[in-house]
Amino acid sequence: MKSEKPFSDDAVQIEQNCGGLSRRAILLTVGGVAALAAAPTAQSISERPPTASTGRVRLVVNGKPHELDLDPRRSLLDVLRETLDLTGTKKGCNQGACGACTVLLNDRRVVSCLTLAAMHDGAQIRTIEGLEANGELHPLQTAFVEHDGLQCGFCTPGQIMSGIGCIAEGHAGTPDEIRFWMSGNICRCGAYPGIVAAVADAAKRA
Amino acid sequence: MTTNVIGKPLPRVDGRAKVTGVARYAADFNQPGQACAVIVGATVGLGRVTGIDTGPVEKMPGVIAVITHRNAPRLPYAPHKSYIDPATGERLHVLQDDHVRFYGQPVAVVVADTIEQAERGAAALHISYTPERPIIDPADAQALPVVPEAGKQPDARLPADTARGSADSALADAPMRVDEIYEIARENHNPMEPHATVAAWNGNRLTLWSKSQFVVNEQAEVAAVFGLPSENVQVICPFIGGAFGTTLRTWPHVTLAAMAARQVARPVKLVLTRKQMFFMTGHRPRTLQRMALGATVDGKLTCIVHEGTGETSRYEEFMEALTSVTTFLYSTPNVRTRYRLLPLDIGTPNHMRGPGEASGVFALECAVDELSYKLGMDPIDLRRRNEPAIDEGENRPFSSRSLMKCYDLAAERFGWSRRSPEPRSMRDGRLLVGMGVASASYPAFHAPASARARLLADGTAEVEVAASDMGPGTYTSMTQVAAETLGLPVERVCFSLGRSDYPPAPSHGGSWTMASVGSAVRAACLAVQKEAGKHPQSGRPIEAIASSQRDPDAAARFSMHAFGAVFAEVAVDPDVGTIRLRRAVGAYGIGRVVNPRLARSQCIGGMVGGMGMALMERTVLDSRDGRPVNAHMADYLLPVNLDIPQLEAHFVEELDPHVNALGVKGLGEIALVGMAPAIANAIFHATGKRVRASPIRIEDVLTV
Ligand code: FES
Ligand code: FES
Numbered sequence: 026m027k028s029e030k031p032f033s034d035d036a037v038q039i040e041q042n043c044g045g046l047s048r049r050a051i052l053l054t055v056g057g058v059a060a061l062a063a064a065p066t067a068q069s070i071s072e073r074p075p076t077a078s079t080g081r082v083r084l085v086v087n088g089k090p091h092e093l094d095l096d097p098r099r100s101l102l103d104v105l106r107e108t109l110d111l112t113g114t115k116k117g118c119n120q121g122a123c124g125a126c127t128v129l130l131n132d133r134r135v136v137s138c139l140t141l142a143a144m145h146d147g148a149q150i151r152t153i154e155g156l157e158a159n160g161e162l163h164p165l166q167t168a169f170v171e172h173d174g175l176q177c178g179f180c181t182p183g184q185i186m187s188g189i190g191c192i193a194e195g196h197a198g199t200p201d202e203i204r205f206w207m208s209g210n211i212c213r214c215g216a217y218p219g220i221v222a223a224v225a226d227a228a229k230r231a
Numbered sequence: 232m233t234t235n236v237i238g239k240p241l242p243r244v245d246g247r248a249k250v251t252g253v254a255r256y257a258a259d260f261n262q263p264g265q266a267c268a269v270i271v272g273a274t275v276g277l278g279r280v281t282g283i284d285t286g287p288v289e290k291m292p293g294v295i296a297v298i299t300h301r302n303a304p305r306l307p308y309a310p311h312k313s314y315i316d317p318a319t320g321e322r323l324h325v326l327q328d329d330h331v332r333f334y335g336q337p338v339a340v341v342v343a344d345t346i347e348q349a350e351r352g353a354a355a356l357h358i359s360y361t362p363e364r365p366i367i368d369p370a371d372a373q374a375l376p377v378v379p380e381a382g383k384q385p386d387a388r389l390p391a392d393t394a395r396g397s398a399d400s401a402l403a404d405a406p407m408r409v410d411e412i413y414e415i416a417r418e419n420h421n422p423m424e425p426h427a428t429v430a431a432w433n434g435n436r437l438t439l440w441s442k443s444q445f446v447v448n449e450q451a452e453v454a455a456v457f458g459l460p461s462e463n464v465q466v467i468c469p470f471i472g473g474a475f476g477t478t479l480r481t482w483p484h485v486t487l488a489a490m491a492a493r494q495v496a497r498p499v500k501l502v503l504t505r506k507q508m509f510f511m512t513g514h515r516p517r518t519l520q521r522m523a524l525g526a527t528v529d530g531k532l533t534c535i536v537h538e539g540t541g542e543t544s545r546y547e548e549f550m551e552a553l554t555s556v557t558t559f560l561y562s563t564p565n566v567r568t569r570y571r572l573l574p575l576d577i578g579t580p581n582h583m584r585g586p587g588e589a590s591g592v593f594a595l596e597c598a599v600d601e602l603s604y605k606l607g608m609d610p611i612d613l614r615r616r617n618e619p620a621i622d623e624g625e626n627r628p629f630s631s632r633s634l635m636k637c638y639d640l641a642a643e644r645f646g647w648s649r650r651s652p653e654p655r656s657m658r659d660g661r662l663l664v665g666m667g668v669a670s671a672s673y674p675a676f677h678a679p680a681s682a683r684a685r686l687l688a689d690g691t692a693e694v695e696v697a698a699s700d701m702g703p704g705t706y707t708s709m710t711q712v713a714a715e716t717l718g719l720p721v722e723r724v725c726f727s728l729g730r731s732d733y734p735p736a737p738s739h740g741g742s743w744t745m746a747s748v749g750s751a752v753r754a755a756c757l758a759v760q761k762e763a764g765k766h767p768q769s770g771r772p773i774e775a776i777a778s779s780q781r782d783p784d785a786a787a788r789f790s791m792h793a794f795g796a797v798f799a800e801v802a803v804d805p806d807v808g809t810i811r812l813r814r815a816v817g818a819y820g821i822g823r824v825v826n827p828r829l830a831r832s833q834c835i836g837g838m839v840g841g842m843g844m845a846l847m848e849r850t851v852l853d854s855r856d857g858r859p860v861n862a863h864m865a866d867y868l869l870p871v872n873l874d875i876p877q878l879e880a881h882f883v884e885e886l887d888p889h890v891n892a893l894g895v896k897g898l899g900e901i902a903l904v905g906m907a908p909a910i911a912n913a914i915f916h917a918t919g920k921r922v923r924a925s926p927i928r929i930e931d932v933l934t935v
Contacts (some may be wrong), residue, residue, distance in 0.1 A: 037593070057732070064605070066317075095346060096347050096348075098347040098351075099345075099347060103346055103347075106258075106261075107261070107345070107346060110261055111252075112252070112255065112258075112259035112261070113251070113253070114252070115256070115423070115424070115472070116258065116425070116502070117423045117424070117425070117472075117505070117864070118425075118505040118863075118864040119504065119505065120505055120864055120865065122505075122864035122865035123295045123423065123505075123864045125423055127755060145630020152252070153251065153252035154248075154252050156251070157251060162247070162250065162251070165252075166251065168248035169246070169250045170240065170242050170243065170247065170250055172827065173242065173243065173246075173831075173832045175246070175249055176472075176703065176704070176832055176833065176836055177422070177423065177424070177470070177471060177473040177701055177702030178248075178249030178250075178254050178470065178472070178702070178704030179256060179422070179423040179424045179470075179472025179473055180423045180472075181249050181250055182250075182252045182629055185250060190552070191625075203872075204872045204873045204875070205872075205873050207872045208871040208872045208873040209871075210871075210872070211423065211871055212423070212703045212867065212872075213421055213422050213423045213473045213475075213866065213869065214423075214473050214836045215835060215836035215837070215838070215839025215840060215870065215875070216560055216832060216835075216836060216876040217839065217870075217871075217872045218835055218877070218878060219832060219835075219876065220872065221872065225551040
């Protein structure tokens with residue numbers, strides 16, 4: 026039953042339902058665990074002064090090698106966008122929740138906003154800028170235009186990189202399978218039917 | 232000569248730029264020597280800033296400046312209001328005093344060499360407050376509704392009160408009655424592209440690469456804030472990563488970007504975080520509506536009473552068309568509408584796709600559906616029974632109205648005849664299946680606009696307007712209009728938009744871009760052709776600027792709206808309450824369709840948005856401080872690929888010679904309006920449970 030109050034507001038209730046821990050606290054706890062698991066030692070994080078100490082990282086982006094001095098906090102997304110000025114990859118949420126920043130890292134799709142560049146020394150990165158070959162669009166790029174799998178185009182680079190991953194993984198057999206495996210890429214314009222059609226079409230041609 | 236390109240389903244002319252990552256959005260315009268700014272928002276919902284400990288942050292590596300109300304320049308903030316700003320109240324003057332008006336209001340900006348340094352500085356900045364108790368919950372005893380100031384005038388566009396006949400006594404006398412309360416949740420636009428501005432000063436000239444649906448107004452607003460002549464400000468925005476209304480206004484972060492750039496004497500990039508987009512850049516206001524219908528036993532409406540209240544901030548009265556459609560959608564002699572605002576300690580809401588209509592039509596179309604069940608009448612028959620011959624609210628004929636044709640077309644495509652009328656009577660295995668319908672409507676606006684057309688010696692043409700393209704395909708459709716008018720193939724026309732120094736266009740919203748900008752493009756192309764006729768073979772570029780506006784005579788004679796009918800099928804799991812949209816069909820009468828491929832995409836996108844409104848979207852505020860508790864792309868639920876089944880959009884043939892020379896009515900908003908009530912009505916049909924609040928959630932149907 027909805028409360029009798031107009032505009033019932035159950036925010037407080039949500040907090041209580043989390044067993045006394047606020048939702049925020051839970052997220053922080055989870056985030057903390059993830060950070061500890063990923064870092065060399067827990068101590069090295071807490072004791073490191075918040076300086077902009079840099080580290081040398083080698084990345085091969087779209088076939089081109091780069092040797093970069095990076096702030097260890099810099100995400101792969103910000104390396105692409107801010108360091109290398111490859112702005113085709115988009116920052117939609119910086120929370121790992123929208124897929125706009127999807128790139129291929131050693132041929133696997135990842136959300137680059139949650140990927141620390143410093144942890145991927147030597148990695149091969151492929152972005153939307155690296156798909157065209159000799160002036161020819163990648164078949165999935167062509168399919169996106171043909172099926173109008175876009176409107177504003179902001180989610181599109183992420184959708185296409187994700188679609189390439191989806192096809193390579195063998196997850197593009199049926200429209201339902203595509204819907205499932207492409208659900209990490211939000212399209213707020215709602216171009217989903219066109220996106221599914223484009224991925225299905227390119228998968229057939231692949 | 233004509234090439235008949237209007238009406239062709241051409242692929243997007245900017246498709247290649249978008250699939251290759253070449254299309255540049257605001258945050259993609261990195262400038263040499265650029266610094267990064269990050270906004271620090273208030274962590275109380277109301278009160279005063281009493282202390283900001285800037286010292287430690289200023290010493291952090293890379294930090295160049297920490298700007299607060301204590302050291303920010305006092306800005307002129309000259310009066311400026313466009314029609315998309317609330318008519319009553321005054322915009323937030325950012326960092327000009329210590330007052331916190333809502334949770335998340337900017338109270339400081341940290342500028343640093345890199346984004347990491349600025350974020351680190353922002354996170355480390357310690358601020359103390361004297362908090363006061365904000366009023367967030369509309370049910371709070373101290374939340375008191377007001378009559379919107381701008382709705383009091385007799386000729387108000389959004390009147391606070393309207394009445395014809397005597398609706399209340401007709402309601403008391405009505406043999407059949409529905410009288411219910413409907414609640415629409417606060418929603419955030421959440422376009423995929425966060426708001427972003429790159430600001431660069433050159434002396435007292437300012438360039439803003441900034442996400443905006445209204446570049447000429449952003450120019451005027453920023454010029455007013457800084458006390459500059461308008462021509463000193465240039466706003467550039469060739470691509471918008473979705474917006475749905477959130478960038479119609481120029482919000483304070485644009486001022487902050489410019490302020491920071493001036494302070495540090497470097498170009499500055501400022502991008503809002505996803506979280507900040509939940510309180511800094513407007514939202515669809517929560518509304519509470521009473522909808523009462525009276526009818527005879529054979530289904531003739533005798534009256535409608537519609538009373539709606541929408542939330543607004545304490546410093547501005549945001550109004551939307553909550554009760555407008557009620558006055559003309561049905562034929563009935565007695566109608567009374569009432570629109571009130573509830574000022575709360577929140578940021579000012581703003582227009583979100585189908586502003587007002589989406590919420591108002593939800594209440595109206597759910598109530599009509601309820602009435603149909605009470606009458607034991609097919610909901611489409613009930614609507615047919617009450618289809619008006621003219622706009623009875625304005626007592627003028629419609630320029631065109633194809634609502635019943637939309638129902639006929641969509642009913643056939645959807646297979647409405649297969650529906651069995653009883654609630655809970657259709658099943659698919661264990662699942663309860665339901666079918667619902669709703670009408671959609673949105674005004675066919677047309678605002679003054681201008682355009683420049685240039686014929687070049689090589690036989691190509693260039694057309695420029697300070698318009699925008701947030702995704703519907705303005706680039707493509709305007710190219711088609713220009714090509715058709717000039718008799719050129721589309722490849723020979725280059726259409727440009729998104730610069731404030733181009734001829735002015737109205738805001739990119741209200742579904743009026745095609746009508747307004749399209750008519751201006753056509754006028755400029757006709758003008759340049761005339762000019763070319765005077766100077767045949769000059770060998771030099773020939774240019775003409777022209778503007779267009781609605782024929783005032785037609786505007787006075789006709790009521791102009793687009794109409795549509797939306798059908799939805801849902802399946803509800805009776806054991807766990809999950810609701811799935813299985814399919815939906817919409818049919819729309821929107822005048823001429825310039826590009827069916829893009830129009831279809833736009834409609835489907837609107838249906839997806841309406842599905843989000845019906846089943847998912849809701850920004851939940853902590854009533855203690857106004858903090859949005861789900862300010863995250865994963866916690867603010869919105870439709871993902873797997874949520875979206877096959878959706879169909881159809882257009883009925885509709886020739887409307889009155890709306891404008893192109894005969895177009897616009898499509899952006901109506902595509903969303905109607906979807907949410909169709910789904911709500913389908914859920915009732917499936918479950919027998921009437922849910923009168925959006926979004927409809929598992930727990931709402933779990934007890935079925
Ligand atoms: S920007 Fe990386 S998932 Fe949204
Ligand atoms: S095309 Fe706009 S978000 Fe997907």
